[in-house]
Amino acid sequence: MNTRERVVNVLSNKKADRLPAVYFGFWYELLEEWEQAGIIRKGFHKEWADGNEADREIMKLLGAEYNWNTVLGAETHLFPLFEKKELGRQGGTILFQNEHGVIESIAEGASGIPGEHDYLLKDREGFNEHYKDKLVYSDKRLKLDLIKKLYSKRDKTAPIGLNLGSLFGNIRNMLTVVGMSYLILDDYDLLAEICDLYGDIAAKCADNILKWAKKEGIVFDYAHYWEDICFKNGPLISPSMFDELCGKHYKKVNDIVKGHGINIISLDCDGVTELLLPTWFENGVNVMFPIEIGTWGDQFEAARKKFGKGMLGVGGMDKTVLREDKKAVDKELERLKPLIAAGGFIPCPDHRLMPGTKIELAQYYFEQIKRVKI
Numbered sequence: 255m256n257t258r259e260r261v262v263n264v265l266s267n268k269k270a271d272r273l274p275a276v277y278f279g280f281w282y283e284l285l286e287e288w289e290q291a292g293i294i295r296k297g298f299h300k301e302w303a304d305g306n307e308a309d310r311e312i313m314k315l316l317g318a319e320y321n322w323n324t325v326l327g328a329e330t331h332l333f334p335l336f337e338k339k340e341l342g343r344q345g346g347t348i349l350f351q352n353e354h355g356v357i358e359s360i361a362e363g364a365s366g367i368p369g370e371h372d373y374l375l376k377d378r379e380g381f382n383e384h385y386k387d388k389l390v391y392s393d394k395r396l397k398l399d400l401i402k403k404l405y406s407k408r409d410k411t412a413p414i415g416l417n418l419g420s421l422f423g424n425i426r427n428m429l430t431v432v433g434m435s436y437l438i439l440d441d442y443d444l445l446a447e448i449c450d451l452y453g454d455i456a457a458k459c460a461d462n463i464l465k466w467a468k469k470e471g472i473v474f475d476y477a478h479y480w481e482d483i484c485f486k487n488g489p490l491i492s493p494s495m496f497d498e499l500c501g502k503h504y505k506k507v508n509d510i511v512k513g514h515g516i517n518i519i520s521l522d523c524d525g526v527t528e529l530l531l532p533t534w535f536e537n538g539v540n541v542m543f544p545i546e547i548g549t550w551g552d553q554f555e556a557a558r559k560k561f562g563k564g565m566l567g568v569g570g571m572d573k574t575v576l577r578e579d580k581k582a583v584d585k586e587l588e589r590l591k592p593l594i595a596a597g598g599f600i601p602c603p604d605h606r607l608m609p610g611t612k613i614e615l616a617q618y619y620f621e622q623i624k625r626v627k628i
Contacts, residue, residue, distance in 0.1 A: 255270060255271050255272075256411040256412075257274050257319045257320050257409075257411055257412045257413070258411060258412050258413045258475060260272065260273070260274040261274050261276070261320065261412075261413045261475070261600065262413060262475055262476075262518070264597070264598065264599070264600050264628065265476070265518050265541060265566050265568075265598060265600065266517070266518070267563060267597050267598050269628075270628055271627070271628075272624060272625070272626055272627050272628060273594065273600065273601070273623050273624065273626040273628060274319050274320055274600060275317060275318045275319040275320070275620040275623045275624050276318070276319065276320050276321075276322055276568060276600050276601070276602040277313070277316070277318040277320075277321060277322075277602055277603055277607070277620070278321060278322050278323060278544055278569070278602055278603060278605060278606055278607075279302075279304050279309070279321055279323060279606045279607070280299075280302070280606050280607045281606050281607065281608050281609055282299045282302075282365070283365060283608075283609045284607055284608060284609045284610075284611055285298055285299035285302060286299050287609055287610075288613060293613055294312065294315070298312070304321050304323040304324060304325075305321055305323065305324030305325070305404075305408075307407075309321055309324075310409060315613075315617075316613070316616050316617055316620055317616075317617050317620035317621055317624070318616075318620050319412065319620075319624075320412045320413065322415075322478075322520070322543060322544075322568055322569075322602060323415075323478075323522075324408070324412070324413075324414060324415060325414070325415035325416065325417040325478050326401045326404055326405060326414065326415070326416065326417060326474075327401070327416055327417025327418065327419065327459070327463065328395045328396045328397060328417070328419070328459035328460075328463060329395045329397060330395065330417075330418070330419025330420065330424075330452070330455050330456050330459050331419065331420065331424045332353070332354065332355075332385065332388040332389065332424070332428070333388055333389075333390075333392070333394075333395055334388065335353040335354070335388075336351060336352070336353050336354060336355045337351070337353075338350065338351065338352055338353050339351050341357065343362070346361055346362050347359050347360070347361055347362070348360055348361075348362055349371060350368075352368075354424075354427045354428045355373070355374045355375065355384055355385070355428065356370060356372075356373045356374070356427070356428070356430055357370075357371040357372040357373065357374075358370055358371055359371045370430045370431075370432065373428075373429060373430045373432075373433045375428050375429050375433060375437075376433065376436070376437075377440065377441060377444075378441060378444050381444060381448070385428065385448075389448070389451040389452070389455065390451075391454060391455050391458045391459070393462070395455070395459055396459060396462055396463055396466070398463070398466055401463070401467075401472070402470065402472070405472050413475035413476065414473075414474055414475055415474060415475065415476045415477060415478045415520075416460070416463065416464070416474040416476070416477045416478065416511070416516065417477075417478055417480075418456055418459075418460055418477050418478060418479045418507060418511070418519075419452075419455075419456050419459070419479065419480070420452070420479060420480050420481055421449065421452050421453055421456060421479070421481070421500045421503050421504065421507075422449065422452075422481055422483055422491070422496065422499070422500055423480055423481040423482045423483055423523075424452065425445075425448055425449065425452065426482075426483055426490065428448075431490055434490070434491070438491075438495070445499070446499055449499045449500060449503065450503075452503070453500070453502070453503030453506065453507070456503065456507050457503070457506050457507050457510060460477070460507055460510050460511055461510045464510070464511070464514040464516075465514075467514075468514070474516055475516075475518065476516060476518035476519065476520060476541070477508075477511045477516050477518070477519045477520070478519075478520045478521070478522065478543075479519075479520070479521040479522065479539065480521075480522045481521060481522065481523045482522065482523055482524050482525075483496075483523060483530070484523055484524060484525030484526055484527050484530065485524075485525040485526070486525055486526060486548055486549060486550065487526065488525070488526045488528070488529055489527075489529050489530050493529040493530055493532075493533070496530060496533055497532070497533040500533065501533045501536070501537050502537075504533065504534065504537035504538060504539060505537040505538060507538075508537060508538025508539065509538065511538075512538065517540075518540070518541060518566070519538055519539050519540055519541060520539070520540075520541030520542075520543045520566075520568060521534055521539045521541070521542070521543065522543050522544060523543075524544070524546050524605065525546060525548070526548075526550050526553065527542065527553065528553060528556070528557070531557055531560075531561070531565075535561050535564075535565060540564055540565065540566050541566045541567065541568055542554060542557060542565065542566070542567045542568070542569065542570075543567070543568045543569050543602075544568070544569035544570075544602060544603075544604045544605050545567055545568075545569035545570035545604055546569070546604045546605055547570065547571070547572040547573075547574075547604050552570060552589075552593075553570075554567045554569075554570045554593060554599065555592075555593060558593075558596065558598075558599075563596075563597065563598055565598070566598040566599065567593070567598065567599045567600070568599075568600045568602050569601075569602045569603075569604050569605075570590070570593065570599070570601060570602070570604060571586060571590060571601040571602055571603050571604055571619075572586050572604060573603035573604050573605060573607060573608060573611070574608075575615075576603065576607065576611045576612060576615045576616050576619060577608070577610040577611055577612060577615075578615070579615070580615065580618055583615055583618060583619050583622070584622075587619075587622055587623075594626060594628060595628075597628070601623060603619075
């Protein structure tokens with residue numbers, strides 16, 4: 255069997271000869287560490303991106319077989335994005351506007367997540383002035399020529415995903431968590447309107463791409479959302495409100511996707527996702543990803559007990575053991591065995607490989623994963 259067959263079979267609760275070795279990329283700081291250690295060539299971190307040629311190159315070094323974030327799709331976010339531009343510097347701090355229109359600040363020479371300084375979308379006036387024209391469907395969003403080009407260059411032995419975009423994560427990016435919290439109270443109707451606009455764009459993009467793909471002979475093995483709207487204590491929005499705002503849109507998009515024969519639908523959300531799982535699962539999402547292992551521990555076993563074998567998973571492997579030793583890796587693999595044996599689950603380091611990851615342990619982990627018969 256090849257990687258594509260293994261991935262699709264495991265997530266369809268069918269037999270496979272062994273586990274596929276799936277991962278989810280890197281922090282750029284880790285690639286820089288490996289460059290400085292002479293493990294990979296200088297400047298590699300500037301070339302690397304999920305699913306590209308540099309990604310396939312480093313997967314060979316690691317022994318990994320597939321990056322779950324290898325997805326193709328439309329521009330479902332703001333279109334066009336805001337111009338990212340520097341606004342000024344003061345006392346070693348850089349102030350800039352990001353692609354979502356948020357004003358951020360970061361210390362000179364620092365990496366990581368910038369601080370949120372201000373935002374443009376505070377009311378309907380700000381929406382009409384800065385955002386309304388960027389949330390309109392257009393065939394230009396589809397990027398069909400680019401999809402065709404990248405599809406032709408893919409690893410044909412591996413699966414490929416359709417990127418469905420985001421129904422709420424991008425809204426959080428536009429508003430910031432603070433701005434989102436205020437808008438819920440100040441103008442809930444505007445927030446609902448924005449959700450409807452994103453839902454409409456996502457549905458039209460998915461339908462038009464899949465109709466075109468059928469004519470072109472392009473086949474997607476799964477569909478994939480990105481959201482990131484949870485943290486260590488749970489969702490950043492009330493679960494009931496989230497269900498009211500987004501549930502109907504997930505159902506509409508997922509019905510379209512399933513109507514085109516794609517039955518594996520995953521969603522990337524970090525943090526503790528338990529309270530949002532009903533909205534996702536009951537409206538067609540069936541793969542949890544990346545199932546972060548934080549201070550809260552494993553989330554997949556509880557989800558499987560609640561939703562049954564229809565709840566699938568990719569992730570759930572505590573990546574921090576890859577900074578320790580083989581004994582720690584072996585212990586983590588032992589913990590995963592019952593989840594693997596239950597089917598419908600592919601272990602994957604639970605988020606991007608972080609600084610301090612030892613390449614020899616990453617290689618050891620992927621070597622061991624490929625020995626797991628299922």
